Amino acid sequence: MVTVLPEESLLLAARLLQTAADQAEDDTRTGRATYVTEADVKVLLWLCGSLLGEGRDLRSTSPAGQPLRELLQEAETELRRFPIGDYPAGTLDVVVGLCDLIRGNRT
Amino acid sequence: MIDTPDDLLLLEAEHLARDLLLNADETQGAAASLLNGWTPVIHAASAYFAPDTVTPCSQVLEIGRGLRRDALDWIGKAAPDPRLSRIRELFEDASSAQETARRVPPRQNAVLQTCYVATHAVAGVVDRYGASLRKDESTRSHGRLVATLSSRVRSAEQIFDAQLSVGQTARPAFDSTQTLAAAVAAWDKALHDALVDNTPDPRVLLVSSNVSIGLLRRAAELASVAAADGELDSFTLNSRVLPALQPATERWERARHTWRTLAPATTGMPYPIAAAAHTLHRALHPLQTDSGPQNSLALRLAIMATVEAAHLQVAATRRSDLKGMASGVSALTQAVFDHVPGARSLSLWRQLERLDGPAPISIPSQVRTEMLRQAVGTLEAATLAASASHGLIEVGVRKIAQTREMIPPVPRVRQRGGLDRRP
Numbered sequence: 052m053v054t055v056l057p058e059e060s061l062l063l064a065a066r067l068l069q070t071a072a073d074q075a076e077d078d079t080r081t082g083r084a085t086y087v088t089e090a091d092v093k094v095l096l097w098l099c100g101s102l103l104g105e106g107r108d109l110r111s112t113s114p115a116g117q118p119l120r121e122l123l124q125e126a127e128t129e130l131r132r133f134p135i136g137d138y139p140a141g142t143l144d145v146v147v148g149l150c151d152l153i154r155g156n157r158t
Numbered sequence: 159m160i161d162t163p164d165d166l167l168l169l170e171a172e173h174l175a176r177d178l179l180l181n182a183d184e185t186q187g188a189a190a191s192l193l194n195g196w197t198p199v200i201h202a203a204s205a206y207f208a209p210d211t212v213t214p215c216s217q218v219l220e221i222g223r224g225l226r227r228d229a230l231d232w233i234g235k236a237a238p239d240p241r242l243s244r245i246r247e248l249f250e251d252a253s254s255a256q257e258t259a260r261r262v263p264p265r266q267n268a269v270l271q272t273c274y275v276a277t278h279a280v281a282g283v284v285d286r287y288g289a290s291l292r293k294d295e296s297t298r299s300h301g302r303l304v305a306t307l308s309s310r311v312r313s314a315e316q317i318f319d320a321q322l323s324v325g326q327t328a329r330p331a332f333d334s335t336q337t338l339a340a341a342v343a344a345w346d347k348a349l350h351d352a353l354v355d356n357t358p359d360p361r362v363l364l365v366s367s368n369v370s371i372g373l374l375r376r377a378a379e380l381a382s383v384a385a386a387d388g389e390l391d392s393f394t395l396n397s398r399v400l401p402a403l404q405p406a407t408e409r410w411e412r413a414r415h416t417w418r419t420l421a422p423a424t425t426g427m428p429y430p431i432a433a434a435a436h437t438l439h440r441a442l443h444p445l446q447t448d449s450g451p452q453n454s455l456a457l458r459l460a461i462m463a464t465v466e467a468a469h470l471q472v473a474a475t476r477r478s479d480l481k482g483m484a485s486g487v488s489a490l491t492q493a494v495f496d497h498v499p500g501a502r503s504l505s506l507w508r509q510l511e512r513l514d515g516p517a518p519i520s521i522p523s524q525v526r527t528e529m530l531r532q533a534v535g536t537l538e539a540a541t542l543a544a545s546a547s548h549g550l551i552e553v554g555v556r557k558i559a560q561t562r563e564m565i566p567p568v569p570r571v572r573q574r575g576g577l578d579r580r581p
Contacts, residue, residue, distance in 0.1 A: 097431070101425075104425065106425065107425040109424060109425060134172060135271050151179065153180055
């Protein structure tokens with residue numbers, strides 16, 4: 052059994068957000084999404100990245116082109132692995148922001 | 159950590175609150191159902207802190223008492239939302255544990271976090287329901303009443319937020335212009351602290367570029383809405399403001415490309431920068447945006463913030479200790495020498511190409527000169543946009559003065575936190 056610590060789980064979520072941010076920037080450029088969605092995702096990525104120690108690579112192995120909503124849902128699901136309180140302080144903002152963003156991108 | 163069955167109860171409550179945030183309609187029925195179910199949740203949460211009589215939920219309970227009757231009058235009757243009812247039951251079960259078990263800080267924190275998430279969800283639904291009513295002239299006044307309900311739930315959210323955020327970021331209050339002003343000031347400070355007299359971190363400059371693009375785009379968007387609503391002179395908008403915002407946005411997009419090339423995609427971004435950007439983003443994109451004269455002032459603030467960021471970018475680019483990711487420095491060097499005749503470029507680029515990875519390296523002087531030229535161009539464009547936005551503030555000040563004269567007096571009972579205190 053692989054033991055995942057809360058910090059590792061947060062890193063996995065951050066990598067999904069990095070992929071989502073790249074995807075959102077592409078979507079803005081091609082007109083598939085608004086710049087607001089792109090900014091929403093990036094703000095969460097920065098917050099998530101700032102809660103982790105220095106120098107961990109955020110590049111993800113997720114396949115490129117995965118829909119933004121799926122990436123966000125995966126990140127939110129990943130952050131259910133532990134109670135919010137077990138994650139580094141500040142993760143609550145990431146979770147609330149993710150839920151708001153997923154709901155806002157329902158259609 | 160999940161140590162006891164009580165922890166599982168609290169975890170289920172947390173997940174239900176998240177589900178509520180993810181899936182809640184914005185209809186009259188949903189808003190009524192959520193408001194009806196919310197106060198019992200806060201009661202149950204407060205009971206978790208027994209035998210204390212003053213609990214972290216006491217102030218919120220006060221808000222809830224006044225809210226229930228008004229919600230009934232203004233939104234209507236509905237059965238409590240089943241998810242909120244389940245959260246209440248879970249809190250009641252968890253409250254039956256011995257006091258020593260309930261006194262554990264992470265468990266008390268878990269109760270407050272769930273309350274915060276649930277309250278945020280309820281406030282959001284009531285906000286959006288109220289905003290939908292205000293779109294139509296026939297239901298606008300009803301929508302304003304609903305807005306007063308949502309602002310009271312937002313106050314409760316802020317109380318939970320403040321209890322959970324000790325030592326962290328200041329959160330937005332709910333007056334849009336004041337909130338944006340405070341968020342812009344906090345962003346300026348975070349950026350100064352990160353860049354002035356420090357080795358520049360390209361990741362911070364990448365965030366700064368992204369934030370400036372967001373500010374300018376939002377300013378253009380809100381200005382267009384204000385012009386459509388007759389709040390702003392459309393001649394000023396189309397002849398001065400938008401033509402100045404567009405080149406400034408394009409300059410920042412070029413700057414963003416440069417910093418993305420140099421900045422490694424790694425964790426460890428300074429928290430104050432990330433938190434200030436998050437707060438600013440929330441202030442800039444509140445759940446509800448009604449056009450109004452205050453928007454013009456907020457727009458001006460947003461545009462001024464990009465001038466400050468452009469100044470800091472110029473200063474950071476001038477610093478000799480500025481470094482970037484090797485692969486990025488290599489790419490920029492190649493791009494610069496593509497425009498310079500001579501073979502020297504190729505040999506320099508080949509040397510740099512061998513270096514890769516996120517380790518930062520110094521930037522060749524030719525590249526730095528080009529970056530500085532670009533940064534100065536961004537500063538000029540940002541300054542022009544700020545100058546063009548001056549027209550906005552004149553319109554905004556004039557409209558606010560007119561609006562204030564028309565505001566009816568507020569009854570005394572409503573001035574004290576919005577609670578009915580009838581004798």
